[in-house]
Amino acid sequence: MFNLPRGTRDFSSKEMQKRRYIEEIMRSTFNSYGYNEIQTPTFETLELFKAKSGQEIMEELYFFKDKGNRDLALRPELTAPVIRFYVDKLQMEPKPIKLFYFGNCYRYDRPQKGRYREFRQAGCEIIGTNSPQAYAELITLAYKILENSGVADLKLNIGNLTILSSIFNQYKLTRDQQKYLIPLIDKSLFDDILIALKDFGIKSADAENLIDLLQSTDLKTIKNFLKDDSVKNEIEQLEQTLRLLEKAFGIKNYQIQMNIVRGLDYYKGIVFEIEAPILGAEKQLCGGGAYELISLFGGREAPSAGFAIGFDRTIVALESENYEFPITKLDIYVIPLGEDIIEIAIQIVQTLRNKGFTVDLDLLNRGLGKSLKYASSLNAKNVIIIGSNEIEQDSVTIRDMETGKQKLIKIKDIAEFIC
Ligand code: AMP
Numbered sequence: 001m002f003n004l005p006r007g008t009r010d011f012s013s014k015e016m017q018k019r020r021y022i023e024e025i026m027r028s029t030f031n032s033y034g035y036n037e038i039q040t041p042t043f044e045t046l047e048l049f050k051a052k053s054g055q056e057i058m059e060e061l062y063f064f065k066d067k068g069n070r071d072l073a074l075r076p077e078l079t080a081p082v083i084r085f086y087v088d089k090l091q092m093e094p095k096p097i098k099l100f101y102f103g104n105c106y107r108y109d110r111p112q113k114g115r116y117r118e119f120r121q122a123g124c125e126i127i128g129t130n131s132p133q134a135y136a137e138l139i140t141l142a143y144k145i146l147e148n149s150g151v152a153d154l155k156l157n158i159g160n161l162t163i164l165s166s167i168f169n170q171y172k173l174t175r176d177q178q179k180y181l182i183p184l185i186d187k188s189l190f191d192d193i194l195i196a197l198k199d200f201g202i203k204s205a206d207a208e209n210l211i212d213l214l215q216s217t218d219l220k221t222i223k224n225f226l227k228d229d230s231v232k233n234e235i236e237q238l239e240q241t242l243r244l245l246e247k248a249f250g251i252k253n254y255q256i257q258m259n260i261v262r263g264l265d266y267y268k269g270i271v272f273e274i275e276a277p278i279l280g281a282e283k284q285l286c287g288g289g290a291y292e293l294i295s296l297f298g299g300r301e302a303p304s305a306g307f308a309i310g311f312d313r314t315i316v317a318l319e320s321e322n323y324e325f326p327i328t329k330l331d332i333y334v335i336p337l338g339e340d341i342i343e344i345a346i347q348i349v350q351t352l353r354n355k356g357f358t359v360d361l362d363l364l365n366r367g368l369g370k371s372l373k374y375a376s377s378l379n380a381k382n383v384i385i386i387g388s389n390e391i392e393q394d395s396v397t398i399r400d401m402e403t404g405k406q407k408l409i410k411i412k413d414i415a416e417f418i419c
Pocket of ligand 1: 114121284285308
């Protein structure tokens with residue numbers, strides 16, 4: 001007996017049907033927004049992920065040396081590989097470039113419901129524009145993918161890291177102090193943040209004011225607080241993005257949330273997250289925003305933004321909301337009664353398959369009763385029974401599995417009858 005490695009899963013054919021169904025909805029939504037699908041390798045050089053996320057990433061990476069002594073890692077996410085691909089081959093293409101992808105990712109996380117060591121992401125990157133309409137469209141796309149997939153209850157939070165940095169600077173927090181606070185802010189541990197701020201020598205009233213700002217959902221309050229003119233542009237851009245999101249794209253269900261931090265090192269400007277509250281602890285379905293990675297990877301800097309949706313969590317959210325996935329049925333199951341009928345049965349099966357029907361055939365020479373039972377376990381809509389009587393009349397018997405009604409039909413008329 002061999003066990004599955006911790007944090008990995010097998011998917012039954014029923015589960016795969018659900019997954020493929022949702023993946024197709026996501027894919028067609030990406031396509032409908034003008035994004036084009038790409039694929040990158042499952043493993044990359046270890047250096048790529050270290051360059052993006054620093055030495056700390058090693059803790060969550062699956063990394064190894066290959067037989068040529070090269071340091072490689074299974075990808076923990078897809079933005080770094082896609083930007084590597086862009087810098088290597090796509091820089092000269094007309095802008096903006098809109099790319100999307102599906103891919104399995106690997107992280108040495110602590111497994112629990114909705115958190116795995118192998119999981120699938122659906123994501124996209126837009127390179128070459130930082131216009132408010134590009135950001136509003138990007139956020140709309142993330143929201144619509146989840147909405148079209150059928151998730152009923154979604155919460156969209158929008159923040160801005162340039163503004164957050166400016167708040168930090170106004171409090172004269174050093175880089176190290178900011179680094180210490182970020183994971184606490186990410187987890188909304190406001191009591192711990194208060195203790196830390198006091199330790200940093202910030203007066204009680206100021207510390208409480210900062211906590212209020214981090215929890216504020218009102219852009220006006222944040223604007224009134226900021227003295228720094230350098231973020232004026234950023235605020236105007238954010239306001240225009242939100243206006244377009246609401247008035248042009250029709251996404252009104254969102255909240256400003258200044259405590260979205262993501263990877264503060266390379267994310268810049270707008271950031272957003274989408275949650276499915278029904279999932280409890282692991283409720284984040286999507287994270288994204290604008291970032292600067294291209295020059296770090298040796299390219300000519302261009303504005304870039306993107307998002308990643310946790311595919312597995314989307315499925316868990318749908319299941320938790322009792323979403324009714326369509327059941328895939330087999331169109332036809334064919335039962336030849338007798339060895340001398342196998343050849344003609346196969347010819348009929350192939351003709352029907354070529355016409356686009358999903359068709360299966362008894363491969364065990366079972367009797368009629370057992371074959372019918374097997375056909376209903378396959379969810380067959382129709383069964384074709386072929387005996388010598390039928391063949392003498394150039395016909396087959398077609399049984400409607402829902403009603404149990406049977407009819408003798410000429411072989412040449414099968415496809416038309418079943419349609
Ligand atoms: P991130 O790249 O960390 O922003 O993650 C993007 C999305 O991927 C998250 O919002 C989650 O939905 C999903 N995700 C991240 N880590 C895991 C994991 N270990 N297992 C399942 N889904 C994950």
